[in-house]
Amino acid sequence: MSTAESHQTPNVVDQAAADGLHDQWFVACTGSELRNGKPRGVKILGLGVVLFRQRSGEVVALIDQCVHRGTRLSAGKLADDCLVCPYHGWRYDGQGQVVHIPTIDGAQPAATPGDYPFRQRRLPVREQDGLIWVYRGDDSAVADSVPIFRMPFHCEKPWQSYYMVNTFDGDIGMLAQNFMDVPHTVFVHDGIFRSSRGKAMEATVALNAQSVEVTYHDGSDKIGMMDWLTNPHHEPLVHTDRFFAPNVTRCDYRWGSLSGFLIVSQITPIDARSSRVYTYIAYRFPLPRWVLRALRPLLHLYTHIVIQQDVRIMRAHREGLDNAPGFEVHNVRADVVHVGIERLLAAVRRGESLPEAQRGEKPMRFEL
Template identity: 65%
Template structure:
């Protein structure tokens, strides 16, 4: 896997900030308990109000700089643990215990103190925060296919990786590594050739694999008992979402969608959404659910481990330049698209292309 471009998180480009990122899963934000998140080097605090709406503020009291996520929730407000200053969902200070209600009031009758708040959306089991200063409505949240669809089984896996977004996108879009990192469980080396079509577009990358006989590890007996040809497509939606589709006929499919939240320049939190439907009765699938969960968790833990080794290798030579072969055309496309995103732009027309690539497995 090749190295990704460096990102400076102290002063990130607008294109990096002007995005929706997953701050946490719904189940992680408990009632009456502040939740601490970190996105692009920003420490945030999320809390749920009495009506169920979620608010997100910069995790710092404007009084003495204390971490607000160490506080509590009272009367729909976030209370600083140090001196009890209270914040509403918009970041306004609504009560200062040490001075009362009059001494620090503005002519409008409101305190003049305010902390930055962030736009929030809660959809498909996840809570997103918009980190930019622009119009959040101008950027759509990536909706999860088949979520809450009774014909599908689905669940989330949440992991922290020692990598930036670019390195992770390249890993999730990379087929050649599967025969080494996931040997015997996802794919095994056979020496055969695989062809694929790479399409680099304005805001996305799509790879369609042309190998009807490809098999997905030990789950082939479950996913494809009829021996249907596999339709495999990987996509990257800039700046931080990958989607891998495996489909066998009309009744069997397996989706892996990764929402990558950059914590800082060295770490990312990945919310992996797994959705599947196989031609078996629902009660049988319910019985198999623990096995499927275990299988996918083993695979992703293998990726966590290899990504750590990759990070350690890059640290050993900070000026490292990757050596690319034909199979790495996907990596090059990812780097080019992310470079454009950091500038707040689409992929330049000169770099948009469709090409055929071939590599051995």
């Protein structure tokens, strides 16, 4: 059988209903997770993607499936800047073009690769702020028109920052609501992040075209266990939480102009039931740099413990939803943030901004 007559299995395509959620950039991995000389497989909204870094430093993203027999390419290896399928050795260059077929060319690549009519789909990829992003949409031509979220204060002195990566049970909506939810902190993170004070908390919730923003009005509120580190000058806390559609939350805690701590969560949906979350921690405190360097392992441990508490509660949340079908949410006044996130995500799936009638500011009050 000649090469031109060979049967080509179609590329994998996502069978989920097309919606605006697919036409977005998602974090595939951190830059440090993509090691030179080794491909990495990830899933984004059910689609398998293989990433590899070429000798030039450029990152390539292809659909993780060999066009020959459908084998997972991320189980293969790199050779001469090409991705080699582990099953029959088909080689793919950085454009997804098959450039060598051992059963035709022999064991060694030909000096001039054959002009094969086989190609795997290449996805748009960007490297920014220490993260590798992949555009999930089917129309690569529109990728440049979709903005990528910039990590605040990344590599800006005196701010210091790092990433944590965890897999959560839950979709974007469930996780964004958790990361923006203050009431749960006195139960899930009691004694380590925030404790109940039996006091009313008031806030203003602004629903905008592409975001939900919450401003809390309690300068005496406290987070964490280390006031001597975060707020040695006893400044009032300025706390704001924001959800940027479709998949980013940002929580800022500021004490005056010299002290701040922020958490940005990039949510990458693996499938309908689970997500990878890239948690970016940035901080600045009014202490000498050598003291902050010495405290860095303690800060890493502290944030790891807090995140793992959220991982466990989201697992329990997912298990509870699975226990009986047909569950209906019952919202109360403190859930206006959750409702706003749900409305924004519904608009994203329709390919729209939040309707004008649903925008505006609302007060929120609850007891902590």
